[in-house]
Amino acid sequence: MSDEGQNHEGRPDLIPASMLAAFAYCPRLCYLQWVQGEFQDSAETVDGRFQHRWLDAEEDAVPEDFQPFHARSVSLTAPQAGVCCRIDLLEGDGSHVTPVEYKRGEAPKTPLGLYEPYQVQLCAQGLALRENGFQCDEGMVYFIRSKDRVKVLFDPEMVGRTKKLIAEVHSMAERGEVPPPLRGSSRCDRCSLAGICMPDEITALREMEAEKESKMASDVAEETKHEGKPGGVRKDESQEKVRRLLPDRDDTVPLFVVGQGNIVRKRGERVEVWTKEGKVSEARLMEVSKVCLYGGVEITTPAMMELMQRNVPVLHFSHGGWYYGICQGMSHKNVELRIRQFDWARDPERSLALARSMVAGKISNCRTLLRRNDPEAPQEVLDLLERLVREAEDASRMPSLLGIEGAAAEAYFSRFASLLKCSQGFSFQDRNKRPPRDPVNAVLSYLYGILTKELFVTVLAVGFEPYLGFYHQPKYGRPSLALDMMEEFRPLIADSTAINLFNNRELAPDDFIKTGIGISLLPEAKKKVVAGYERRMQTQIAHPIFGYTVSYRRILEVQSRLLARVLQGELKSYPAFVTR
Ligand code: SF4
Numbered sequence: 017m018s019d020e021g022q023n024h025e026g027r028p029d030l031i032p033a034s035m036l037a038a039f040a041y042c043p044r045l046c047y048l049q050w051v052q053g054e055f056q057d058s059a060e061t062v063d064g065r066f067q068h069r070w071l072d073a074e075e076d077a078v079p080e081d082f083q084p085f086h087a088r089s090v091s092l093t094a095p096q097a098g099v100c101c102r103i104d105l106l107e108g109d110g111s112h113v114t115p116v117e118y119k120r121g122e123a124p125k126t127p128l129g130l131y132e133p134y135q136v137q138l139c140a141q142g143l144a145l146r147e148n149g150f151q152c153d154e155g156m157v158y159f160i161r162s163k164d165r166v167k168v169l170f171d172p173e174m175v176g177r178t179k180k181l182i183a184e185v186h187s188m189a190e191r192g193e194v195p196p197p198l199r200g201s202s203r204c205d206r207c208s209l210a211g212i213c214m215p216d217e218i219t220a221l222r223e224m225e226a227e228k229e230s231k232m233a234s235d236v237a238e239e240t241k242h243e244g245k246p247g248g249v250r251k252d253e254s255q256e257k258v259r260r261l262l263p264d265r266d267d268t269v270p271l272f273v274v275g276q277g278n279i280v281r282k283r284g285e286r287v288e289v290w291t292k293e294g295k296v297s298e299a300r301l302m303e304v305s306k307v308c309l310y311g312g313v314e315i316t317t318p319a320m321m322e323l324m325q326r327n328v329p330v331l332h333f334s335h336g337g338w339y340y341g342i343c344q345g346m347s348h349k350n351v352e353l354r355i356r357q358f359d360w361a362r363d364p365e366r367s368l369a370l371a372r373s374m375v376a377g378k379i380s381n382c383r384t385l386l387r388r389n390d391p392e393a394p395q396e397v398l399d400l401l402e403r404l405v406r407e408a409e410d411a412s413r414m415p416s417l418l419g420i421e422g423a424a425a426e427a428y429f430s431r432f433a434s435l436l437k438c439s440q441g442f443s444f445q446d447r448n449k450r451p452p453r454d455p456v457n458a459v460l461s462y463l464y465g466i467l468t469k470e471l472f473v474t475v476l477a478v479g480f481e482p483y484l485g486f487y488h489q490p491k492y493g494r495p496s497l498a499l500d501m502m503e504e505f506r507p508l509i510a511d512s513t514a515i516n517l518f519n520n521r522e523l524a525p526d527d528f529i530k531t532g533i534g535i536s537l538l539p540e541a542k543k544k545v546v547a548g549y550e551r552r553m554q555t556q557i558a559h560p561i562f563g564y565t566v567s568y569r570r571i572l573e574v575q576s577r578l579l580a581r582v583l584q585g586e587l588k589s590y591p592a593f594v595t596r
Pocket residue numbers: 041042043044045046048196197198201203204205207208209210213214215
């Protein structure tokens with residue numbers, strides 16, 4: 017142990033007693049929280065903090081003369097036992113002390129009146145107290161709602177069980193492997209990390225991978241390959257098994273502020289937008305996922321600090337949508353994921369494997385969009401795209417994959433004009449950019465830009481380095497990973513939004529301005545495009561692999577987390593999001 021009490025990987029040597037409780041509940045939960053630093057608030061964790069507020073308000077010193085006392089929030093370390101703890105309340109009488117652990121809710125109706133995680137957490141506190149010179153034979157759990165006090169005896173059996181669990185946590189952290197998820201456990205229903213852990217999804221995908229491998233071994237691979245989706249995943253095999261343990265969509269939405277001189281302020285639990293004339297809009301802080309400021313919009317320091325504390329990013333753009341940068345609170349602590357990301361990005365074979373899935377997914381989704389919306393699409397175009405999906409899955413080199421993607425884009429955009437059904441004179445010849453030369457390309461470019469920023473924030477929140485990708489090579493200022501993740505979503509989100517905006521006549525010719533070198537959207541047109549994009553992101557669709565219904569915005573997060581699981585060795589291949 018170093019002086020700082022941390023091992024050479026920066027992880028504390030001493031296991032917090034609360035993490036021991038998490039381990040007793042589920043080893044994977046402990047790993048995600050303690051080793052990977054994942055945290056997700058739930059109604060229970062927020063309520064728990066509220067109920068604990070008077071205990072957490074300040075720390076009391078333990079009197080050295082061992083007189084009767086009550087001390088709140090007592091922090092102790094016990095290097096020999098290998099634990100540290102923060103005791104909610106320590107009741108003392110002479111040298112004899114009793115730790116009291118406060119829990120929200122009611123005492124469980126079990127024979128012992130307690131679950132094991134609470135028992136070992138208290139016993140670890142007892143071990144820490146003993147190592148610090150106190151006599152401690154029992155602890156108490158106090159249930160705030162039912163006002164029950166339940167005793168835990170630190171007898172040899174309980175001490176032995178606690179020490180065994182401490183040793184198991186150390187060995188789990190040493191191995192550096194995230195434990196597998198629980199299978200079909202009701203514990204997952206109550207777990208605040210279910211949306212990050214994705215227990216049923218990971219189990220289903222692992223079973224599919226194992227099944228695929230065994231099929232290949234028995235020489236049925238050819239059939240699997242033709243039916244299969246990129247990443248070798250099929251929907252029907254898992255649809256019955258996967259519970260949706262994550263919310264179907266974000267209850268939070270982005271706040272876009274456009275307009276020179278506007279000011280974003282915080283007032284109580286709300287964020288407000290002001291002009292010189294007064295307040296023009298407001299939103300509840302708890303409902304804001306990110307704040308996008310366009311042009312000369314100001315934000316006050318209290319508003320910025322509050323958003324940082326809530327991990328709500330603030331993105332700054334020029335009036336024309338050029339991305340300047342992002343302000344956010346402390347970045348994600350999952351350094352383990354970033355190390356894996358750098359390892360994978362350095363490895364051409366593994367990078368190619370990921371890129372194959374992403375590009376094949378994109379081509380497949382382009383084909384589906386044509387098949388659904390272009391009844392006159394020539395069969396040879398659809399056949400060509402289908403063949404290119406298979407070629408992308410089998411590409412042996414990155415340059416070949418780039419060539420396949422280029423050929424697919426040419427075939428897809430050759431039919432894009434036929435997807436536009438409006439009669440306002442908009443037309444599409446080919447995909448052009450920097451600058452776009454017609455309104456349709458201007459809208460596509462604008463939407464790709466918005467989607468890139470959305471994925472930038474999403475992969476950052478999951479714990480990735482957004483600038484390091486696997487398909488898009490590193491280039492100064494290029495958010496390569498966000499661009500990688502965007503491939504499969506370009507047709508589903510950006511292209512679909514553009515088609516809807518034109519076909520629903522939400523955009524008119526006077527929404528665009530011709531500049532010397534190209535075509536730009538006027539400010540009001542940008543608002544319409546952003547509104548159309550938001551509608552698309554809120555749209556709920558059935559997940560083609562897991563069967564449950566979620567919003568596109570939530571799917572971006574699910575896919576990013578699946579990529580993380582591939583890098584961390586839980587999944588063998590990245591299952592791109594492919595619609596039917
Ligand atoms: S969701 Fe289930 S498997 Fe995952 S960490 Fe929570 S309890 Fe463990």
